[in-house]
Amino acid sequence: MAAYMGDxxxxxxxxxxxxxxRYIEGDKKHNMTLLQNGSLYVARYTGNSxxxxxxxxxxxxxxxxxxxxxxLTDGNKxxxxxxxxxxxxxxxxxxxxxxxxxxxxRPEDVEPSPFxxxxxxxxxxxxxxxxxxxxxxxxxxxxxxxxTGHVIEMIEDGNDVRSTxxxxxxxxxxxxxxxxxxxxFSGYDPAKVSPISCPDNVAFDSAGNLWISTDGAPSTIxxxxxLFRVGLEGANRGKVEQFLAVPKxxxxxxxxxxxxxxxxxxxVQHPGEDGTYEEPHSYFPDYVKTRxxxxxxxxxxxxxxxxxxxALPRPSVVxxxxxx
Numbered sequence: 001m002a003a004y005m006g007d008x009x010x011x012x013x014x015x016x017x018x019x020x021x022r023y024i025e026g027d028k029k030h031n032m033t034l035l036q037n038g039s040l041y042v043a044r045y046t047g048n049s050x051x052x053x054x055x056x057x058x059x060x061x062x063x064x065x066x067x068x069x070x071x072l073t074d075g076n077k078x079x080x081x082x083x084x085x086x087x088x089x090x091x092x093x094x095x096x097x098x099x100x101x102x103x104x105x106r107p108e109d110v111e112p113s114p115f116x117x118x119x120x121x122x123x124x125x126x127x128x129x130x131x132x133x134x135x136x137x138x139x140x141x142x143x144x145x146x147x148t149g150h151v152i153e154m155i156e157d158g159n160d161v162r163s164t165x166x167x168x169x170x171x172x173x174x175x176x177x178x179x180x181x182x183x184x185f186s187g188y189d190p191a192k193v194s195p196i197s198c199p200d201n202v203a204f205d206s207a208g209n210l211w212i213s214t215d216g217a218p219s220t221i222x223x224x225x226x227l228f229r230v231g232l233e234g235a236n237r238g239k240v241e242q243f244l245a246v247p248k249x250x251x252x253x254x255x256x257x258x259x260x261x262x263x264x265x266x267x268v269q270h271p272g273e274d275g276t277y278e279e280p281h282s283y284f285p286d287y288v289k290t291r292x293x294x295x296x297x298x299x300x301x302x303x304x305x306x307x308x309x310x311a312l313p314r315p316s317v318v319x320x321x322x323x324x
Contacts, residue, residue, distance in 0.1 A: 001034050002161035004119055006107030010126045011135060013096045014043040014107045016069055018162055040088075041069035042101040043154075045168060047139035063184065064169035065139050067154070070099045071164070105129060105141045105149065109201040112161075113232075115208040119154040120171065122199035124215060140168060147220045148174040148181065148197040151212065151230075171210070171238065172230065174199060176221040186238030188231075194242040196228050197221045205257040208232060211243075213266060215251035225252045227266055244320060247271040247284040247313075254317075262322035271313040282313040 001019040006012075020037040024030050047065020071079045072095050078085040080095045088095045105126035112119045123141070130136045130144030137144050140152055151172040157163040174197050175181025177190035185193050198216035205211060210232055214225040226245040231237050243264065246252045250271035257264055272282025 003035065004110035004112065004121075006104075006110045006121055006123075007093065008106055008108040008124065010106055010128050011103040012093060012107065013101045014104055014110060014121055015092075015096075016041045016043070016161075020075065037075060039071055039075065040073045040092075041071050041164070042096040042099060043166075044068050044070055044100060045102040045138070045140040047168070062169055062187070063139065063142055063173070064167070067102075067166050067168050069164045069166070070096075070101055072096070072099065102138065102140060103135055105146050108199075111202050111204070113204055113208065113210075115204070116232075117156065117159045117161075118232075119156070120202050120210055121152045121154070122202050122212065123150050123152060124198050124200055125149040125220070140170070142170070143173060143182065148176075148183070149199050149216075150174055150184075151199050151202075151210075171232070172196070172199070172240070176223075179221065181221075185240065188236070188238035188240075193238070193240040194228060195221050195223060196240050196242075197223070198225070200251065201253050201255060203255040203257050205229070205259045207259075211255050211257050213252035213255045215253065218249070224248060225250060227252050227255055227264070247282045249273045249275070249281055250284070250315075264320045265317060266320070267315065267317050269315050271315070275313070277312070280312060284313050285316045285318075286314075 001023045003017045005015045018039050019034045021034055045065060045067040072088050073079060073085060076085055078088045080088050080098055083095055104123055106124040108122050108124055110119060110121040125148060126146045128134045129141060129146050150170055152168055153171045154166050154168045157165045170184060171186055173184035175183035176195035177183055183190060197220040198214045199212045200215035201213045203211045210230045212228045212230060217223050217225045224245040227243045229241045229243055231239040246268045251269045252266050253269055254267040271284040272280055275281030
Protein backbone atom coordinates (compact mmCIF):
# COMPACT_ATOMS: atom_id res chain seq x y z
CA MET A 1 0.00 0.00 0.00
CA ALA A 2 1.17 3.53 -0.74
CA ALA A 3 -0.03 7.04 0.11
CA TYR A 4 0.83 10.00 -2.14
CA MET A 5 1.16 13.55 -0.82
CA GLY A 6 1.88 17.07 -2.02
CA ASP A 7 3.37 19.93 0.00
CA UNK A 8 1.16 22.88 -1.01
CA UNK A 9 3.75 25.64 -1.19
CA UNK A 10 5.89 27.20 -3.91
CA UNK A 11 8.96 25.14 -4.82
CA UNK A 12 8.01 22.23 -2.56
CA UNK A 13 7.75 18.52 -3.24
CA UNK A 14 5.67 15.45 -4.03
CA UNK A 15 6.06 12.51 -1.62
CA UNK A 16 5.15 8.83 -1.40
CA UNK A 17 4.86 6.71 1.74
CA UNK A 18 5.10 2.97 1.09
CA UNK A 19 3.69 0.87 3.90
CA UNK A 20 5.64 -2.14 5.13
CA UNK A 21 2.40 -4.10 5.24
CA ARG A 22 -0.40 -4.90 2.81
CA TYR A 23 -4.05 -3.94 2.97
CA ILE A 24 -6.30 -6.82 4.01
CA GLU A 25 -9.92 -6.64 2.90
CA GLY A 26 -12.27 -6.61 5.90
CA ASP A 27 -9.52 -6.41 8.55
CA LYS A 28 -10.10 -2.92 9.94
CA LYS A 29 -7.85 -3.39 12.97
CA HIS A 30 -4.90 -4.34 10.77
CA ASN A 31 -5.61 -1.70 8.12
CA MET A 32 -5.62 1.05 10.78
CA THR A 33 -1.90 0.33 11.32
CA LEU A 34 -0.76 0.62 7.70
CA LEU A 35 0.73 4.10 8.17
CA GLN A 36 2.72 3.12 11.25
CA ASN A 37 5.56 1.31 9.48
CA GLY A 38 7.10 1.96 6.09
CA SER A 39 9.37 4.19 4.03
CA LEU A 40 9.06 7.79 2.86
CA TYR A 41 10.17 8.88 -0.62
CA VAL A 42 10.34 12.18 -2.51
CA ALA A 43 10.07 12.59 -6.30
CA ARG A 44 12.82 13.67 -8.69
CA TYR A 45 11.78 14.31 -12.32
CA THR A 46 13.89 14.27 -15.46
CA GLY A 47 12.93 14.85 -19.07
CA ASN A 48 13.87 16.48 -22.35
CA SER A 49 10.72 18.43 -23.15
CA UNK A 50 11.37 22.12 -23.92
CA UNK A 51 9.80 24.79 -21.77
CA UNK A 52 6.81 26.87 -22.76
CA UNK A 53 8.16 30.00 -24.42
CA UNK A 54 6.21 32.50 -26.50
CA UNK A 55 3.15 30.31 -26.15
CA UNK A 56 4.75 27.33 -27.89
CA UNK A 57 4.37 23.73 -26.73
CA UNK A 58 6.88 20.93 -27.50
CA UNK A 59 7.29 20.02 -31.15
CA UNK A 60 6.38 16.40 -30.36
CA UNK A 61 3.10 17.60 -28.82
CA UNK A 62 3.72 16.45 -25.28
CA UNK A 63 5.59 17.19 -22.07
CA UNK A 64 6.99 13.95 -20.66
CA UNK A 65 9.95 12.26 -19.04
CA UNK A 66 11.03 9.81 -16.37
CA UNK A 67 11.59 10.03 -12.66
CA UNK A 68 12.73 8.33 -9.50
CA UNK A 69 11.57 8.11 -5.92
CA UNK A 70 14.41 9.12 -3.60
CA UNK A 71 14.25 7.31 -0.28
CA LEU A 72 14.27 9.55 2.80
CA THR A 73 13.52 6.94 5.46
CA ASP A 74 13.72 3.15 5.76
CA GLY A 75 11.43 2.15 8.61
CA ASN A 76 12.82 3.95 11.63
CA LYS A 77 16.15 4.76 9.96
CA UNK A 78 17.16 7.90 8.10
CA UNK A 79 18.49 7.65 4.55
CA UNK A 80 19.54 11.31 4.47
CA UNK A 81 23.22 11.87 5.28
CA UNK A 82 23.73 14.05 8.33
CA UNK A 83 20.10 13.90 9.47
CA UNK A 84 18.55 11.66 12.11
CA UNK A 85 15.20 9.96 11.57
CA UNK A 86 13.55 12.54 13.84
CA UNK A 87 15.10 15.40 11.87
CA UNK A 88 13.95 13.93 8.55
CA UNK A 89 10.38 13.54 9.79
CA UNK A 90 10.25 17.06 11.26
CA UNK A 91 12.36 18.97 8.73
CA UNK A 92 11.22 17.00 5.71
CA UNK A 93 11.56 19.93 3.32
CA UNK A 94 15.22 20.30 4.27
CA UNK A 95 15.74 16.56 3.83
CA UNK A 96 14.23 16.73 0.35
CA UNK A 97 16.45 19.72 -0.46
CA UNK A 98 19.55 17.77 0.58
CA UNK A 99 18.57 14.79 -1.60
CA UNK A 100 18.07 16.86 -4.74
CA UNK A 101 14.33 16.40 -5.22
CA UNK A 102 12.47 18.39 -7.88
CA UNK A 103 10.90 21.63 -6.70
CA UNK A 104 7.28 21.82 -7.85
CA UNK A 105 4.62 24.52 -8.31
CA ARG A 106 2.47 24.18 -5.18
CA PRO A 107 1.57 20.48 -5.36
CA GLU A 108 -1.63 19.91 -3.39
CA ASP A 109 -3.86 16.90 -3.98
CA VAL A 110 -2.20 13.74 -5.32
CA GLU A 111 -4.50 10.81 -6.15
CA PRO A 112 -4.12 7.47 -7.96
CA SER A 113 -6.84 6.48 -10.39
CA PRO A 114 -8.80 3.49 -9.05
CA PHE A 115 -9.08 2.25 -12.65
CA UNK A 116 -5.58 2.57 -14.12
CA UNK A 117 -3.30 3.13 -11.13
CA UNK A 118 -1.92 6.28 -12.78
CA UNK A 119 -1.27 9.09 -10.30
CA UNK A 120 -2.54 12.64 -10.82
CA UNK A 121 -1.13 15.64 -8.97
CA UNK A 122 -2.73 19.10 -8.97
CA UNK A 123 -0.11 21.87 -9.03
CA UNK A 124 -2.00 25.03 -8.19
CA UNK A 125 0.39 27.78 -9.40
CA UNK A 126 3.74 29.47 -8.74
CA UNK A 127 4.09 33.10 -9.75
CA UNK A 128 7.61 33.14 -8.24
CA UNK A 129 9.05 30.69 -10.77
CA UNK A 130 11.66 32.45 -12.85
CA UNK A 131 11.84 35.58 -10.70
CA UNK A 132 15.32 36.92 -9.84
CA UNK A 133 16.96 34.53 -7.41
CA UNK A 134 14.26 31.88 -7.92
CA UNK A 135 14.41 28.66 -9.92
CA UNK A 136 13.29 28.99 -13.53
CA UNK A 137 11.17 26.60 -15.60
CA UNK A 138 11.97 22.89 -15.48
CA UNK A 139 10.63 19.93 -17.47
CA UNK A 140 7.70 19.14 -15.13
CA UNK A 141 7.14 22.84 -14.33
CA UNK A 142 7.53 24.34 -17.80
CA UNK A 143 6.27 27.88 -17.35
CA UNK A 144 7.79 30.94 -15.70
CA UNK A 145 5.37 33.10 -13.69
CA UNK A 146 3.02 30.13 -13.52
CA UNK A 147 -0.26 31.88 -12.64
CA THR A 148 -2.69 29.17 -13.69
CA GLY A 149 -1.07 25.87 -12.68
CA HIS A 150 -0.96 22.43 -14.27
CA VAL A 151 -1.73 18.73 -13.70
CA ILE A 152 0.94 16.02 -13.87
CA GLU A 153 0.27 12.35 -14.60
CA MET A 154 2.68 9.74 -13.20
CA ILE A 155 2.90 6.02 -14.02
CA GLU A 156 4.77 3.74 -11.63
CA ASP A 157 7.06 1.31 -13.45
CA GLY A 158 5.36 -2.06 -13.56
CA ASN A 159 2.27 -0.32 -12.18
CA ASP A 160 3.70 -1.22 -8.76
CA VAL A 161 3.40 1.29 -5.92
CA ARG A 162 6.66 -0.10 -4.47
CA SER A 163 8.60 0.88 -7.60
CA THR A 164 11.34 3.48 -7.20
CA UNK A 165 11.09 4.65 -10.82
CA UNK A 166 8.25 6.08 -12.89
CA UNK A 167 7.38 7.91 -16.08
CA UNK A 168 5.44 11.17 -16.19
CA UNK A 169 3.68 13.55 -18.53
CA UNK A 170 1.69 16.74 -18.21
CA UNK A 171 -2.03 16.22 -18.72
CA UNK A 172 -2.83 19.95 -18.58
CA UNK A 173 -1.02 23.25 -18.54
CA UNK A 174 -3.97 25.35 -17.47
CA UNK A 175 -5.20 28.70 -18.72
CA UNK A 176 -7.74 30.39 -20.96
CA UNK A 177 -6.98 29.62 -24.62
CA UNK A 178 -9.32 32.41 -25.73
CA UNK A 179 -7.07 34.89 -23.93
CA UNK A 180 -3.91 33.61 -25.64
CA UNK A 181 -2.67 31.80 -22.53
CA UNK A 182 0.18 29.43 -23.44
CA UNK A 183 -1.70 26.34 -22.27
CA UNK A 184 -1.56 22.68 -23.19
CA PHE A 185 -4.37 20.10 -23.13
CA SER A 186 -2.70 16.81 -24.06
CA GLY A 187 -3.15 17.54 -27.74
CA TYR A 188 -6.87 18.33 -27.52
CA ASP A 189 -7.95 21.40 -29.48
CA PRO A 190 -7.51 24.34 -27.06
CA ALA A 191 -10.39 26.19 -28.74
CA LYS A 192 -12.79 23.47 -27.55
CA VAL A 193 -11.95 23.37 -23.83
CA SER A 194 -13.38 25.28 -20.88
CA PRO A 195 -10.95 27.79 -19.35
CA ILE A 196 -9.44 26.36 -16.18
CA SER A 197 -7.03 27.81 -13.64
CA CYS A 198 -5.43 26.84 -10.33
CA PRO A 199 -6.20 23.10 -9.97
CA ASP A 200 -6.53 22.18 -6.31
CA ASN A 201 -8.22 18.81 -5.70
CA VAL A 202 -8.89 15.82 -7.95
CA ALA A 203 -11.37 12.94 -7.99
CA PHE A 204 -12.62 10.28 -10.41
CA ASP A 205 -16.02 9.20 -11.73
CA SER A 206 -17.19 5.67 -12.50
CA ALA A 207 -16.08 6.00 -16.14
CA GLY A 208 -12.50 6.87 -15.13
CA ASN A 209 -12.65 10.59 -15.98
CA LEU A 210 -10.70 13.04 -13.85
CA TRP A 211 -12.57 15.81 -12.00
CA ILE A 212 -10.71 18.93 -10.87
CA SER A 213 -11.77 21.56 -8.35
CA THR A 214 -10.00 24.92 -8.50
CA ASP A 215 -8.76 27.59 -6.09
CA GLY A 216 -7.69 31.00 -7.34
CA ALA A 217 -9.22 31.36 -10.79
CA PRO A 218 -10.68 34.86 -10.34
CA SER A 219 -7.25 36.40 -9.84
CA THR A 220 -5.87 34.71 -12.96
CA ILE A 221 -8.56 34.17 -15.63
CA UNK A 222 -11.29 36.38 -14.11
CA UNK A 223 -13.76 33.50 -13.69
CA UNK A 224 -15.17 32.13 -10.47
CA UNK A 225 -13.65 28.88 -9.28
CA UNK A 226 -15.43 25.70 -10.29
CA LEU A 227 -15.50 21.97 -10.86
CA PHE A 228 -14.34 20.48 -14.17
CA ARG A 229 -14.39 17.08 -15.86
CA VAL A 230 -11.37 16.05 -17.94
CA GLY A 231 -11.10 13.08 -20.29
CA LEU A 232 -8.06 10.85 -19.77
CA GLU A 233 -8.24 8.39 -22.64
CA GLY A 234 -8.57 8.38 -26.41
CA ALA A 235 -9.90 11.31 -28.42
CA ASN A 236 -11.24 13.05 -25.29
CA ARG A 237 -7.93 13.11 -23.44
CA GLY A 238 -7.33 16.69 -22.33
CA LYS A 239 -10.91 17.80 -22.98
CA VAL A 240 -11.88 20.14 -20.13
CA GLU A 241 -15.60 20.67 -19.46
CA GLN A 242 -16.90 22.90 -16.68
CA PHE A 243 -19.61 21.34 -14.51
CA LEU A 244 -20.31 24.10 -11.98
CA ALA A 245 -19.05 27.39 -10.56
CA VAL A 246 -18.99 28.47 -6.92
CA PRO A 247 -19.88 31.91 -5.53
CA LYS A 248 -17.67 34.96 -5.66
CA UNK A 249 -14.40 34.72 -3.70
CA UNK A 250 -14.96 31.07 -2.82
CA UNK A 251 -12.84 28.05 -3.70
CA UNK A 252 -14.09 24.63 -4.74
CA UNK A 253 -12.64 21.68 -2.88
CA UNK A 254 -13.20 18.11 -1.72
CA UNK A 255 -15.19 16.87 -4.75
CA UNK A 256 -16.98 13.53 -4.45
CA UNK A 257 -18.28 12.20 -7.77
CA UNK A 258 -21.14 9.77 -7.10
CA UNK A 259 -22.24 9.73 -10.73
CA UNK A 260 -23.80 6.27 -10.51
CA UNK A 261 -26.23 7.87 -8.08
CA UNK A 262 -26.51 11.00 -10.27
CA UNK A 263 -24.91 13.10 -7.54
CA UNK A 264 -21.85 15.28 -7.07
CA UNK A 265 -20.71 16.84 -3.80
CA UNK A 266 -18.35 19.81 -3.37
CA UNK A 267 -17.21 21.90 -0.44
CA VAL A 268 -17.53 25.67 -0.96
CA GLN A 269 -14.93 27.40 1.19
CA HIS A 270 -14.84 31.05 2.34
CA PRO A 271 -17.48 32.60 -0.02
CA GLY A 272 -17.08 36.38 -0.19
CA GLU A 273 -13.83 36.21 1.78
CA ASP A 274 -12.72 39.73 0.80
CA GLY A 275 -15.90 41.31 2.13
CA THR A 276 -16.56 42.75 5.57
CA TYR A 277 -19.43 42.61 8.03
CA GLU A 278 -20.55 46.04 6.88
CA GLU A 279 -20.02 45.34 3.18
CA PRO A 280 -20.40 41.60 2.51
CA HIS A 281 -19.45 40.34 -0.94
CA SER A 282 -21.70 37.30 -0.72
CA TYR A 283 -24.66 35.99 1.25
CA PHE A 284 -24.16 32.39 0.16
CA PRO A 285 -25.93 30.10 0.91
CA ASP A 286 -28.89 31.98 2.40
CA TYR A 287 -29.61 34.90 0.10
CA VAL A 288 -32.82 35.47 -1.87
CA LYS A 289 -33.94 38.40 -4.01
CA THR A 290 -36.12 40.98 -2.34
CA ARG A 291 -39.11 42.81 -3.81
CA UNK A 292 -37.21 46.08 -3.85
CA UNK A 293 -36.76 48.44 -6.76
CA UNK A 294 -35.23 47.39 -10.06
CA UNK A 295 -32.17 49.57 -9.40
CA UNK A 296 -31.62 47.96 -6.02
CA UNK A 297 -32.11 44.47 -7.40
CA UNK A 298 -28.88 44.84 -9.36
CA UNK A 299 -26.77 45.19 -6.22
CA UNK A 300 -25.80 42.86 -3.43
CA UNK A 301 -27.89 44.96 -1.10
CA UNK A 302 -30.96 43.73 -2.94
CA UNK A 303 -30.19 40.25 -1.68
CA UNK A 304 -31.19 39.32 1.81
CA UNK A 305 -31.25 36.23 3.94
CA UNK A 306 -34.24 33.96 4.13
CA UNK A 307 -36.37 34.46 7.21
CA UNK A 308 -34.75 32.94 10.28
CA UNK A 309 -31.42 32.10 8.64
CA UNK A 310 -27.88 33.33 9.24
CA ALA A 311 -27.07 36.72 7.72
CA LEU A 312 -23.44 36.28 6.63
CA PRO A 313 -21.74 33.97 4.08
CA ARG A 314 -20.78 30.53 5.32
CA PRO A 315 -18.70 27.65 3.97
CA SER A 316 -20.97 24.82 2.93
CA VAL A 317 -21.09 21.36 1.40
CA VAL A 318 -23.26 21.39 -1.71
CA UNK A 319 -25.05 18.39 -3.17
CA UNK A 320 -25.76 18.56 -6.91
CA UNK A 321 -28.15 16.01 -8.34
CA UNK A 322 -29.85 15.32 -11.61
CA UNK A 323 -33.37 16.70 -11.88
CA UNK A 324 -35.89 13.94 -12.45
